[in-house]
Amino acid sequence: MKKLLFSLLASSLVFPSIYSQKNQEGILRNLDQKTKKYSDIALQIWDWAEMGYLEEKSAALLQKTLQDEGFSVKAGVAGIPTAFVAEYGSGYPIVAILGEYDALPGLSQQAVAEKKSANKEAGHACGHHLFGTASSAAAIEVKNWLQQTKTTGTIRFYGCPAEEGGSGKVYMVREGLFNDVDIALHWHPGSQNGASAGAALANKSAKFRFYGTSAHAAGAPDRGRSALDGVEAMNMMVNMMREHIPQEARIHYVITDGGKAPNVVPNFAEVYYYARHNKRDVVIDIFDRIVKAAKGAALGTGTTMDYEMIGGTHELLPNLVLQKMMHDNLKEVGGITYTENERVFAQKISESLGYSELDVNSAQNVQPYREVARAYGSTDVGDVSFAVPTVGMRAATWVPGTPAHSWQAVAAGGTSIGTKGMMVAAKTLALTALDLFENPDLVEKAKTEFEERRGKDFKYIPLLGDRAPALDYRK
Numbered sequence: 001m002k003k004l005l006f007s008l009l010a011s012s013l014v015f016p017s018i019y020s021q022k023n024q025e026g027i028l029r030n031l032d033q034k035t036k037k038y039s040d041i042a043l044q045i046w047d048w049a050e051m052g053y054l055e056e057k058s059a060a061l062l063q064k065t066l067q068d069e070g071f072s073v074k075a076g077v078a079g080i081p082t083a084f085v086a087e088y089g090s091g092y093p094i095v096a097i098l099g100e101y102d103a104l105p106g107l108s109q110q111a112v113a114e115k116k117s118a119n120k121e122a123g124h125a126c127g128h129h130l131f132g133t134a135s136s137a138a139a140i141e142v143k144n145w146l147q148q149t150k151t152t153g154t155i156r157f158y159g160c161p162a163e164e165g166g167s168g169k170v171y172m173v174r175e176g177l178f179n180d181v182d183i184a185l186h187w188h189p190g191s192q193n194g195a196s197a198g199a200a201l202a203n204k205s206a207k208f209r210f211y212g213t214s215a216h217a218a219g220a221p222d223r224g225r226s227a228l229d230g231v232e233a234m235n236m237m238v239n240m241m242r243e244h245i246p247q248e249a250r251i252h253y254v255i256t257d258g259g260k261a262p263n264v265v266p267n268f269a270e271v272y273y274y275a276r277h278n279k280r281d282v283v284i285d286i287f288d289r290i291v292k293a294a295k296g297a298a299l300g301t302g303t304t305m306d307y308e309m310i311g312g313t314h315e316l317l318p319n320l321v322l323q324k325m326m327h328d329n330l331k332e333v334g335g336i337t338y339t340e341n342e343r344v345f346a347q348k349i350s351e352s353l354g355y356s357e358l359d360v361n362s363a364q365n366v367q368p369y370r371e372v373a374r375a376y377g378s379t380d381v382g383d384v385s386f387a388v389p390t391v392g393m394r395a396a397t398w399v400p401g402t403p404a405h406s407w408q409a410v411a412a413g414g415t416s417i418g419t420k421g422m423m424v425a426a427k428t429l430a431l432t433a434l435d436l437f438e439n440p441d442l443v444e445k446a447k448t449e450f451e452e453r454r455g456k457d458f459k460y461i462p463l464l465g466d467r468a469p470a471l472d473y474r475k
Helices: 002-012 021-033 035-048 056-068 128-149 168-174 227-244 280-301 320-333 340-352 381-385 407-413 416-438 440-454
Strands: 072-075 084-090 094-100 153-160 183-185 188-190 202-211 250-257 268-277 304-313 394-396
Touching: 021 035, 021 128, 021 416, 035 056, 035 128, 035 416, 056 072, 056 084, 056 128, 056 153, 084 128, 094 128, 094 416, 128 153, 128 188, 128 416, 153 168, 168 304, 168 381, 183 416, 188 416, 202 227, 202 280, 227 250, 227 268, 227 280, 268 280, 280 304, 320 416, 320 440, 340 407, 340 416, 394 416, 407 416, 416 440
Parallel strands: 094 153, 094 183, 188 394
Antiparallel strands: 072 084, 084 153, 202 268, 202 304, 250 268
């Protein structure tokens, strides 16, 4: 019944009457005129390809871009040097736009349609250079509209570092930086244009460290206690546990340190684990069982063990009132059209992915609206969605069919295909923010749905606990 109520509420809103045609056309025209400016910013961040918590130049560039446009900027928030909040205006409503700018390690790639390293430590395989830039562009355009029309309200840009494995937004939520926000907007690069209700898996991750006793592996093996044995015993028990967890759950691990030489009993070994499910309570239970397996492995191998929480995120809380509005705005903006050169590039990328034909329709069109989504990955936007009503979308910044975290995603993100899709997102975010400023009733309806979905007894408890941000989480 509650789901039906939300559906009827969302479908009963007639959004074209919310904003004036003149305001809408002005925003779209202004962003079109600034495409080169924002493309240059995005491609500069793409070239820097800075990893999470290390995005010093990328964060500084976005801060300067917003400061030059009249935003006040508070840098180094939540104890993170590369996190910041930029604000313009005053009063209700306070609309937040999220932006990211971290790259992924080990995915260096040139902007060409063949696998070719750029000889860098990282690459923007998730398109966060586009994410941060489009969100900045939208915030600036909304600021201009507030200024010109003398409309009351506040627009904020949240510079969010280390989404990739660092849970940057969780620290910002934990710090209370969203406590006074009315609505939060976000987007993400993708291979299609869509603004259906989103979903994400809750996630807990940790590094388990085993400590043993070194000895000569052949000459005195009885004197040694292998930390690697502890890791392997833990892995064996967790792998047996997979049969006895909900089928929607996911557990991943990688051994990050297994010793240095075969003839030395390793006195240290480390394994890095993720646990995921679409309900955080299930994730917490699975993670607790993983910890017990680690303790048992240490006991059985004569080693000791400790673990460090690395990340933890909530699942994504949908808001159908906001989602339908954003979908309608995305439909108004539309997708992108490839030039001949872009089509040639895209065809080669498509072939590298195993497709015989290029699916241009996914770039040109907007996917039908759906209220139910299946979650496959995790995002720290989930924690934001439990702090404030949150809505998001995807834009076709990659060649259709491209998976995230691939060299093909890095390549397309460094071309005009990526920046064209980026501007689709910037326009949609700006129009959605405009709707919220021009219709306070819409904000209140979104808040009502948010409170009902979250539950009156909800208390925010970060899944990563009280750990401090790992400012170089590679270590």
